[in-house]
Amino acid sequence: MSVGHTAVTAEPVVSCGEDHDDCGIRDILDRVGDKWSVLVIVALAQGVHRFRELQRAVPGISQRMLTLTVRRLERDGLVSRTVHPTVPPRVDYELTPMGHSLTHLLRSLADWSADHRTAIAESRRRWDATTPAT
Amino acid sequence: MSVGHTAVTAEPVVSCGEDHDDCGIRDILDRVGDKWSVLVIVALAQGVHRFRELQRAVPGISQRMLTLTVRRLERDGLVSRTVHPTVPPRVDYELTPMGHSLTHLLRSLADWSADHRTAIAESRRRWDATTPAT
Numbered sequence: 074m075s076v077g078h079t080a081v082t083a084e085p086v087v088s089c090g091e092d093h094d095d096c097g098i099r100d101i102l103d104r105v106g107d108k109w110s111v112l113v114i115v116a117l118a119q120g121v122h123r124f125r126e127l128q129r130a131v132p133g134i135s136q137r138m139l140t141l142t143v144r145r146l147e148r149d150g151l152v153s154r155t156v157h158p159t160v161p162p163r164v165d166y167e168l169t170p171m172g173h174s175l176t177h178l179l180r181s182l183a184d185w186s187a188d189h190r191t192a193i194a195e196s197r198r199r200w201d202a203t204t205p206a207t
Numbered sequence: 208m209s210v211g212h213t214a215v216t217a218e219p220v221v222s223c224g225e226d227h228d229d230c231g232i233r234d235i236l237d238r239v240g241d242k243w244s245v246l247v248i249v250a251l252a253q254g255v256h257r258f259r260e261l262q263r264a265v266p267g268i269s270q271r272m273l274t275l276t277v278r279r280l281e282r283d284g285l286v287s288r289t290v291h292p293t294v295p296p297r298v299d300y301e302l303t304p305m306g307h308s309l310t311h312l313l314r315s316l317a318d319w320s321a322d323h324r325t326a327i328a329e330s331r332r333r334w335d336a337t338t339p340a341t
Contacts, residue, residue, distance in 0.1 A: 148338075150330025171326055178315055185312055192305055196284025204282075 109134055109142045111179060114168065117152060118176040121167045151175065243268055243276045245313060248302065251286060252310040255301040285309065 109131070116122060116130035128139055143166055146152035151172035157163040168176070243265070250256060250264035262273055277300055280286035285306035291297040302310070 148331050148334040149327050150334075151327075171323055174323070175319065178312075178319055181312055181315060185309065189305055189308070193283050193285075197282055200282040 107142075109138055110146060111182075113139070113142050113146060114151065114172060114175060115179060117166060117168045117172065118179075121165050124164055124166070127166055146172070241276075243272055244280060247273070247276050247280060248285065248306060248309060249313060251300060251302045251306065252313075255299050258298055258300070261300055280306070 112131045112134070113127065116127055119130075122130060124139070124143075127143070128134060128136065131139065134142070143152055143154065147154055150169055153167055153169050155165045155167075157165065246265045246268070247261065250261055253264075256264060258273070258277075261277070262268060262270065265273065268276070277286055277288065281288055284303055287301055287303050289299045289301075291299065
């Protein structure tokens with residue numbers, strides 16, 4: 074993705090030009106919009122976890138999906154993985170400083186969600202009651 | 208010897224119990240994590256759009272996907288649709304106040320993304336260079 078599309082609007086929501094592909098929001102949404110990634114980051118915001126602890130902290134995640142998710146987060150530099158040379162080896166997962174910087178956003182998302190879930194549910198009820206199925 | 212797993216942080220990222228299903232974050236991620244929804248909200252943050260204008264403002268979206276996306280956002284109460292009784296009818300789409308309240312979060316996401324895209328790209332490069340493919 075190329076950098077350097079600086080928009081000229083007074084206060085754009087996203088500081089990029091017409092082509093939204095270039096502003097990086099899609100890329101970050103791939104990560105932030107992934108439920109498992111978010112739930113793993115949320116769990117790790119509480120502190121260091123081993124693999125099994127992480128699995129318990131994220132109900133419903135399979136071992137394979139957790140493995141994939143932490144690898145992807147590690148590749149992105151959001152999670153670090155430390156192997157301790159014990160027998161058997163102990164593996165700790167924790168957020169990197171960059172991962173920690175994302176937790177504030179996730180908190181805002183969760184807060185917005187909590188503040189608006191009732192309004193959204195009501196809107197959906199009204200919509201479903203008044204809109205004929207197509 | 209053992210690090211001690213500090214699970215007792217003062218400020219939890221998400222203020223919900225063990226069961227993350229209950230804190231609503233998954234539900235809102237279904238909306239916020241959907242790229243097309245986000246890009247439509249981002250476009251509408253600039254002002255009222257007609258359907259064709261919206262389609263131009265979100266490059267790559269198909270007519271069918273745009274129809275689905277605005278219907279879903281309308282159902283959620285994030286977007287309102289006004290049909291003007293002209294010939295042919297003019298249909299305007301705009302954000303509701305609740306939709307507007309989400310744009311601040313999306314701006315934060317975009318800002319975070321812009322601030323960290325280089326670091327993430329570098330982390331991925333390092334990872335790909337040092338991690339054997341599995």
